[in-house]
Amino acid sequence: xxxxxxxxxxxxxxxxxxxxxxxxxxxxxxxxxxxxxxxxxxxxxxxxxxxxxxxxxxxxxxxxxxxxxxxxxxxxxxxxxxxxxxxxxxxxxxxxxxxxxxxxxxxxxxxxxxxxxxxxxxxxxxxxxxxxxxxxxxxxxxxxxxxxxxxxxxxxxxxxxxxxxxxxxxxxxxxxxxxxxxxxxxxxxxxxxxxxxxxxxxxxxxxxxxxxxxxxxxxxxxxxxxxxxxxxxxxxxxxxxxxxxxxxxxxxxxxxxxxxxxxxxxxxxxxxxxxxxxxxxxxxxxxxxxxxxxxxxxxxxxxxxxxxxxxxxxxxxxxxxxxxxxxxxxxxxxxxxxxxxxxxxxxxxxxxxxxxxxxxxxxxxxxxxxxxxxxxxxxxxxxxxxxxxxxxxxxxxxxxxxxxxxxxxxxxxxxxxxxxxxxxxxxxxxxxxxxxxxxxxxxxxxxxxxxxxxxxxxxxxxxxxxxxxxxxxxxxxxxxxxxxxxxxxxxxxxxxxxxxxxxxxxxxxxxxxxxxxxxxxxxxx
Amino acid sequence: xxxxxxxxxxxxxxxxxxxxxxxxxxxxxxxxxxxxxxxxxxxxxxxxxxxxxxxxxxxxxxxxxxxxxxxxxxxxxxxxxxxxxxx
Numbered sequence: 001x002x003x004x005x006x007x008x009x010x011x012x013x014x015x016x017x018x019x020x021x022x023x024x025x026x027x028x029x030x031x032x033x034x035x036x037x038x039x040x041x042x043x044x045x046x047x048x049x050x051x052x053x054x055x056x057x058x059x060x061x062x063x064x065x066x067x068x069x070x071x072x073x074x075x076x077x078x079x080x081x082x083x084x085x086x087x088x089x090x091x092x093x094x095x096x097x098x099x100x101x102x103x104x105x106x107x108x109x110x111x112x113x114x115x116x117x118x119x120x121x122x123x124x125x126x127x128x129x130x131x132x133x134x135x136x137x138x139x140x141x142x143x144x145x146x147x148x149x150x151x152x153x154x155x156x157x158x159x160x161x162x163x164x165x166x167x168x169x170x171x172x173x174x175x176x177x178x179x180x181x182x183x184x185x186x187x188x189x190x191x192x193x194x195x196x197x198x199x200x201x202x203x204x205x206x207x208x209x210x211x212x213x214x215x216x217x218x219x220x221x222x223x224x225x226x227x228x229x230x231x232x233x234x235x236x237x238x239x240x241x242x243x244x245x246x247x248x249x250x251x252x253x254x255x256x257x258x259x260x261x262x263x264x265x266x267x268x269x270x271x272x273x274x275x276x277x278x279x280x281x282x283x284x285x286x287x288x289x290x291x292x293x294x295x296x297x298x299x300x301x302x303x304x305x306x307x308x309x310x311x312x313x314x315x316x317x318x319x320x321x322x323x324x325x326x327x328x329x330x331x332x333x334x335x336x337x338x339x340x341x342x343x344x345x346x347x348x349x350x351x352x353x354x355x356x357x358x359x360x361x362x363x364x365x366x367x368x369x370x371x372x373x374x375x376x377x378x379x380x381x382x383x384x385x386x387x388x389x390x391x392x393x394x395x396x397x398x399x400x401x402x403x404x405x406x407x408x409x410x411x412x413x414x415x416x417x418x419x420x421x422x423x424x425x426x427x428x429x430x431x432x433x434x435x436x437x438x439x440x441x442x443x444x445x446x447x448x449x450x451x452x453x454x455x456x457x458x459x460x461x462x463x464x465x466x467x468x469x470x471x472x473x474x475x476x477x478x479x480x481x482x483x484x485x486x487x488x489x490x491x492x493x494x495x496x497x498x499x500x501x502x503x504x505x506x507x508x509x510x511x512x513x514x515x516x517x518x519x520x521x522x523x524x525x
Numbered sequence: 526x527x528x529x530x531x532x533x534x535x536x537x538x539x540x541x542x543x544x545x546x547x548x549x550x551x552x553x554x555x556x557x558x559x560x561x562x563x564x565x566x567x568x569x570x571x572x573x574x575x576x577x578x579x580x581x582x583x584x585x586x587x588x589x590x591x592x593x594x595x596x597x598x599x600x601x602x603x604x605x606x607x608x609x610x611x612x
Contacts, residue, residue, distance in 0.1 A: 084564070107562070133575070252561050252568045253593050280566055282575075284588050429569070460569070484547045 002198040004073050006240035007033055014242040020065050021264065027062045029242070030084035032069070039070030042112020046123070048076060049098050051178060055079040055094055055122075057104035057111070060226050060247045063127045065235065066227070067103045078180045079193075079419055085491045089191070091465055093183050094122055097193050097387050103127060110362055118275035155392055175199045176260040181387055182229050184327045185425065185434040194229075195210040195227030200330040203380035205236040207352040208332050212268070212295065212321065219292075221266040223275065228430070229331040230299055234270055251275070254283035256360065265292040271302030272430030277460045295319035295338075299331075301462040302418065304472035305345050312341065324348035324418070327403055330381040333357060334416055349409075353523030355379035360403075372409045373417060377402040425499040426455035428463050431493045438486070438494060442467060445485045447475045452505055454518045456498060466498040468518045469507060477501070528610050533603045540577050541599075545570055546584060556599040571596065578602070584609040 006027070010019070013023065015030040027035070043054065054071040056078060058064040059411045064140045071078045079099055081090055093104065104112060112124065179201055181193040208214075220238050222245050224231035238245045246264045250256045258279075261269060271279075276298060279285035296318060303322065311320055319338040325331035334357065336349030351357045358366050359373040367373040369395055382402045386393040396403045405425070408418040424435040442451035450470040455463035471477055479499040486495045506514040534556065545566050545573075546552050559565050566574065574596065575586045584606060586595075595605040 131590070142598060250561060250593065252571050253596070254592055255566070255589055255592050262563060274569070278572070414612070480547055487547060 001202050001238065002175055003201055004069065005238060007069050010239060010242040011524065017216065019239060020062050020245045020247065022062055023490050032065060035066040036069040036073055039066060040073035043070065043074040043101065043176060046101065050075050051077055053077045053079050053097050053099045053181065055081050055099040055102040056227065057081045057083060057090070057102060057108050059083055059105060060222060060249055067127065068235065071360060072179060073445055077178050077286040079181060080180065080218055082227050082230065082491065083108060083225065085494065087111040088489065089491065091115045091120060093191060094120055097181050099349050101125060110503055178384060182327050185432045185437060192389050192392055194327045195384040195387050196330050197384050199379050201236060201326055203354055204330040204332055205240050208233060209238050209241055210353055211335050214238065214241045214243060218243035218267045219245045219246055219265060220268040221248060221261050221264065221306060223248055223257060224270060229327040230270065232297050233331060252278055254285070258283060258285055258288060261290060262288065267292055267294040269293065271299040273298065273303035273307065273462050274429045274460050276303065276311055280307065280310050280314065285335060293318055297321040299323040301427040306372065306461065308345060322349060326404060327497060328396065329377055329385045330383065333377050344415050347417050350414055355381060357416060359408065359509055369410055369412050372407055374407050374422060375404045375406045375416065377404060426463050428465060429461040429493060433465060433494050438465060438467065438490065438496065441489050442469060445482065447472055447477050450505055452513050452515065452518055453496065456519050464497040465519065468500045468502055468505060470502060528606060530603050530607060533606050534599055536581065537599055540541050541565065544573060559597050561593065561597055578606065582606050582610065
């Protein structure tokens with residue numbers, strides 16, 4: 001079993017069912033497989049070599065789905081890229097894991113220009129539309145470093161293959177081989193490539209389908225980006241069971257998404273804490289019925305129990321799943337069964353089938369019920385490691401155990417609760433942000449003497465980033481100038497929301513900064 | 526209270542440049558450019574924009590008015606504010 005077989009099984013069982021729908025466009029399972037085959041065959045012709053990396057710089061779309069499965073089908077490794085990242089970050093990632101081909105949409109031209117300022121040896125396939133399904137596959141444009149565009153129609157170089165022929169030509173990735181690399185913030189400030197095998201993703205997908213009771217009758221509304229591991233899980237679980245992914249990238253306007261939810265008769269919807277905060281606080285969500293909706297899922301950071309209660313109150317007859325996971329766990333680790341939600345409010349639930357979570361002390365001894373320690377995960381979902389980051393890997397992965405860095409305890413019924421984190425990572429709006437990365441960015445400003453970054457509790461985002469700054473003597477700097485400096489090198493979600501300019505940072509005698517004191521006083525930007 | 530279109534346009538543009546582009550005027554956008562397509566703001570940004578409209582122009586934006594047709598470009602914002610202030 002590997003990831004491609006999820007798609008194959010669904011083609012065999014439901015070839016004419018819609019796999020992906022985006023507003024007025026849709027694609028059936030058969031069309032998806034044909035297009036993925038066409039792309040896979042052309043990727044093979046490029047002779048990239050087994051396990052070569054292919055980056056995806058694509059928003060959620062039919063094209064993303066085709067590209068994702070096409071890359072895997074060619075026996076290559078998919079590297080989903082954060083479309084909100086700036087060109088420099090993307091260039092680092094492409095070079096770090098040796099991406100040979102980048103499949104992108106042309107509206108990311110600004111980032112692409114930065115990527116190609118220097119010769120990075122990456123070939124780009126641009127895909128912006130699919131003129132016809134079935135007999136034609138992706139329309140692709142190849143352009144070189146100087147952005148000279150040369151049209152290149154995949155379907156003209158190789159006719160699209162029918163599924164059985166394609167299978168015989170494929171060199172599918174094997175179960176224990178690398179399938180994907182997802183980049184995530186590291187505590188050192190350098191992005192880490194989380195290497196996930198087919199086994200990691202297959203096992204987690206199957207366990208997730210089991211507890212969510214997903215079936216071909218489901219129609220899941222997707223607003224979370226597929227490059228984010230939670231979004232990737234939505235992609236795989238729905239394709240694996242022959243369900244329909246209803247994509248809507250307009251969550252900026254919640255009413256639009258809610259209309260889609262109703263009109264498309266969606267049965268499932270997934271969000272991070274801020275998704276539900278926005279929907280419950282500034283939309284007609286709670287006053288609508290959604291007769292077809294079966295379940296909601298929430299992950300990507302702790303959601304305030306007050307919001308969970310509001311959600312339960314608004315939708316007493318829908319299943320609400322509170323979940324916990326990490327990119328390193330492919331991603332799902334635990335879920336709170338909806339029937340226990342009221343009783344265990346605040347808990348992240350119980351481990352998925354095939355996964356175990358142990359609470360350990362610093363000497364790596366298992367702790368009894370009620371005692372607080374680090375959550376340590378084992379199972380087929382635990383990542384292969386970090387790409388070329390052995391020191392970081394050793395910190396979290398030992399003897400096949402994943403040390404999550406999250407601190408918590410298990411109650412007498414085996415339900416897990418998280419109370420804090422060991423590492424200096426801020427979780428804001430579903431994103432993980434390295435404190436060190438932001439501090440290093442701030443210090444790089446020649447006018448800043450010292451900078452300290454902390455996470456401050458926030459009702460909407462879980463945490464927001466606060467930077468406390470000491471300027472060099474005689475320097476005057478507006479907070480806006482500091483923000484501009486950050487925006488030049490950091491993704492938007494990493495730019496501090498609060499900036500305090502102070503005379504001096506509070507410190508212990510040892511010189512270490514007393515960080516908890518910095519969390520108190522706030523001057524919002 | 527009725528607002529003049531040119532004044533609304535310039536105040537909205539100033540707010541966007543100031544709040545989302547942090548004064549960086551090198552990022553160009555036309556009055557008809559979609560905020561969503563240009564990536565000028567995200568789901569949190571739109572909440573800030575609505576708060577600005579309510580505070581600055583004294584209009585009330587109901588939940589079901591938070592749609593791209595009303596809010597997704599400078600042009601649509603100008604029409605929306607004018608229609609609200611004529612009510």
